[in-house]
Amino acid sequence: MLVDSPGIFLESGGIETVLPPVIGHRGAAAYAPENTLAGLRRAKALGCRWVEFDVRLTADNQPVLLHDDRLERTTNGHGRVSGLQLAAVRRCDAGNWFHSSFAGERVPTLEEALMLLAELGLGANVELKAVPGREAATGAAVAELLARIWPGNPTHLLISSFQRAALAAARDRAPHISRGILFRRIPKNWRNIAAQLGCVTIHADQQRLRPAVLSEIRRAGYPLLAYTVNDPERAKALFDFGVKSVFSDVPDRLHGATARGGFHREIVADSGSAAIPR
Ligand code: G3P
Ligand code: MG
Secondary structure, three states: OEEEEOOEEEEOOOHHHHOOOEEEEOOOOOOOOOOOHHHHHHHHHOOOOEEEEEEEEOOOOOEEEOOOOEOOOOOOOOOEHHHOOHHHHHOOOOOOOOOHHHOOOOOOEHHHHHHHHHHHOOEEEEEEOOOOOOHHHHHHHHHHHHHHHOOOOHHHEEEEEOOHHHHHHHHHHOOOOEEEEEEOOOOOOHHHHHHHHOOOEEEEEHHHOOHHHHHHHHHHOOOEEEEOOOOHHHHHHHHHOOOOEEEEOOHHHHOOOOOOOOOOOOOOOOOOOOOOOO
């Protein structure tokens, strides 16, 4: 879809028309072990239309859902995923650390997760995580798999990353899949970075968002997605300031949150130093 904004036409691929206000973070991380099939199912049960999850490569280049390179925090395994074969990663239990009722959950392959998303009718923000030196390989492998087997409407799919080399590789391998650039604090040259990588969405840490840059992003026609928001009042404030979507561990608590006043109020650029008020 073409978005008319001062001075530019942004090809945003229609994604802003399908992005929901609340996206389940790592599935629904407060209710089920993060980045597991159980987490994706829980997000659906909690009313999510989209989920976010993290994907990285095993030593044999298989994309799996896991936030950390190390296994210890979210499984009963040890070591680095990037140094282990898929078969070894699959032997780990990825649910029992969270609660015994989730014992037996495995680290999902990306392919398994995509099949489940199709069954559940969920859209996905696939976040690329790569160890240093493996950024391009990760972006290429994940984009190639998504291009080959994503069973749903491609509009309901978004690849994001903090790692620009991973996004560049995804762009080269599957240019038709929408991309979003992740920032902690949004840099002044955000627009150049997004343009170079062909990104259609901007993702940022909600704690470090500044009204002036948010206003600039909105005027340029890019949807802004903010992570991680678990407080409904905070979600309302962010929607007021024009944030399109928030990632949440507790998506059910935020479903009722909308912009106060029912529409996004205009943001007046400030000195750029003040954060969005809490
Ligand atoms: O994609 C939003 C958010 O998940 C980015 O940070 O560390 O939770 O993957 P992280
Ligand atoms: Mg993530």
